[in-house]
Amino acid sequence: MFRFLGVENLTVSLDGEAVIKDLSFELNQGENLAIIGPNGSGKTVLLKTLLGLLPYQGEIKWAENVRLGYVPQKIDADRHLPITIQNLLSAKVRALGLPFSEVARAITSAGLTEKIQKTPVGHLSGGQFQRALIAFALLGHPNVLLLDEPTASIDEPGEAQIYELIHELQDKEDMTVILVSHDLSFVYRYATKVLCLNKINICFGAPEETLTPSVLENLYGGPRKYYHHIHNGNKHA
Amino acid sequence: MTIGEIYSLILAISGAAAAGVIGSFALMKRTVIAGDVMSHIAIPGLGLAVIWSINPLVGGGATLLLGSMLIWHLEKKTTLSTEAAIGVIFASSVALGALLIGSNEELIDALFGGFGSISAPEFAFGIAASVAVIVAIWMLKDKLIIGLFSPELASATKINVGLLNLWFLLLFSLTILSGLRFLGALLAGALIIVPASAARQLTHSLGAFIFTSALLSVLSVVFGFLISRAYNLDLGPTVVVVAAGFFALSLLKKKV
Structure with missing residues (x-):
């Protein structure tokens, strides 16, 4: 393991107002970082800043060989767009000059069937849509996957499957994962590090050691009701 | 048919094909109205030319x-005032153009078009512009598709979305410019919007949509030309009415 990402004194302002203040943390290769925090705490902004989409002050240092894959929060795709998963994936493959065999690989890796390629994106179920976004992110062989609440629009069984898929990808392709989540059970199950964010860094470290009731109370401004019964959940390797 | 008419028809057909192609993307981008307003921005320019x-x-x-740059800047801001600003640009362009043009006959020509005689450089420019639009859209199509789906995802894929939008507006303007001669400023946008809307009703895949949009646009020009000749009607309005006819038929098809 070596240092894969170093963030030092990061401040991000939108319209003159600081959304993230003086944030520092670091991450090693192969880790799974969960970013948690209340609404408006700067989680999505942090992800976009790490992707290089927003201007910032401070330092963000990625390892030299980094290839980022991004799965955004639910996209309000126009249901009437005549664009299929295949159109979308082929467009990225051509735009980036990747080999065309990447499309089939990404579709299989994301747990989608070949048949679904011809379905317009507006007609996909929540779970299929999320997998399509993951397939899109997997084109170009990323070694870091950044996901913004990937299960926000999915029912519970689907949610578990998506988390399982992310975990599987991480294992198989030796990926580092940075994931924004509301779901603390996910954090305990899969995350190796957790970053509690509320504009500033409230906690950072391994979930079992870091997420004390007082930290969670401080973060969410009240006791987190399902904290105790999930604390004993078995962490996957 | 005179040689001049044949050249004009070839020019109109190539312009129509470009309009159909760019129209299909404008429809998906939902920039149809901003684009339509853009054709009116040509009117003060026509006035100054007179x-x-x-x-x-x-x-x-x-x-x-100038209009492309203006709308590009406005589109970057997603406030409600954008629509209002576009409305103001539209109305003031028509009014300013009318004042500048002065003569009624020339105003009618500027607004509704007409073939007139076409010079060799105009012919060459028109054909080159149409080919350039089609080739450029073909080259940009992958980036446009990703941008249509999600501008955010496009940025994360290292696509410069602002620049892409500017290119699109400039190509849109070039398409309007090549249609200005025979359709006029009021109707030049119609050949971009109407065939694409009809094609969207009739097709389910991206490739078929773009192709059908271009085809209906070309057919509107061909039938419009034949009907306007047979009944001695103005060409521009006839072409647009034919295109609107295709759109009406496409609505019937959807219900079957």
Whole structure:
């Protein structure tokens, strides 16, 4: 393991107002970082800043060989767009000059069937849509996957499957994962590090050691009701 | 049919094909209305061309270029005032153009078009512009598709979305410019919007949509030309009415 990402004194302002203040943390290769925090705490902004989409002050240092894959929060795709998963994936493959065999690989890796390629994106179920976004992110062989609440629009069984898929990808392709989540059970199950964010860094470290009731109370401004019964959940390797 | 008419028809058909192609993307981008307003921005340019006795394409082209930049800046801001600003630009362009043009006959030509006689450079420019639009859209199509789906995802894929939008507006302006001669400023946008809307009703895949949009646009010009000749009607309005007819038929098809 070596240092894969170093963030030092990061401040991000939108319209003159600081959304993230003086944030520092670091991450090693192969880790799974969960970013948690209340609404408006700067989680999505942090992800976009790490992707290089927003201007910032401070330092963000990625390892030299980094290839980022991004799965955004639910996209309000126009249901009437005549664009299929295949159109979308082929467009990225051509735009980036990747080999065309990447499309089939990404579709299989994301747990989608070949048949679904011809379905317009507006007609996909929540779970299929999320997998399509993951397939899109997997084109170009990323070694870091950044996901913004990937299960926000999915029912519970689907949610578990998506988390399982992310975990599987991480294992198989030796990926580092940075994931924004509301779901603390996910954090305990899969995350190796957790970053509690509320504009500033409230906690950072391994979930079992870091997420004390007082930290969670401080973060969410009240006791987190399902904290105790999930604390004993078995962490996957 | 005279040689002049044949050249004009070839020019109109190539312009229509470009309009159909760019129209399909404009429809998906939902920039149809902003684009339609852009054609009106040509009117003050046409007026200035009349006053200074320069080629109308130069005058129209200059104000269209200005309009593209203006709408590009406005589109970056997603406030409600954008629509209001576009409305103001539309109304003031028509009014300013009307004042500048002065003569009623020339105003009607500027608004509704007409073939007139076409010079060799105009013919060459028109064909080159149409080919350039189609080739450029073909080259940009992958980035446009990703941008249509999600501008955010496009940025994360290292696509410069702002620049892409500017390119699109400039190509849109070029398409309007090549249609300005025979459709006029009021109707030049119609050949971009109407066939694409009909094609969207009739097709389910991206490739078929773009192709059908271009085909219906070309057919509107061909039938419009034949009907306007047979019944001695103005060409521009006839072409647009034929395109609207295709759209009406496409609505029937959807219900079957």
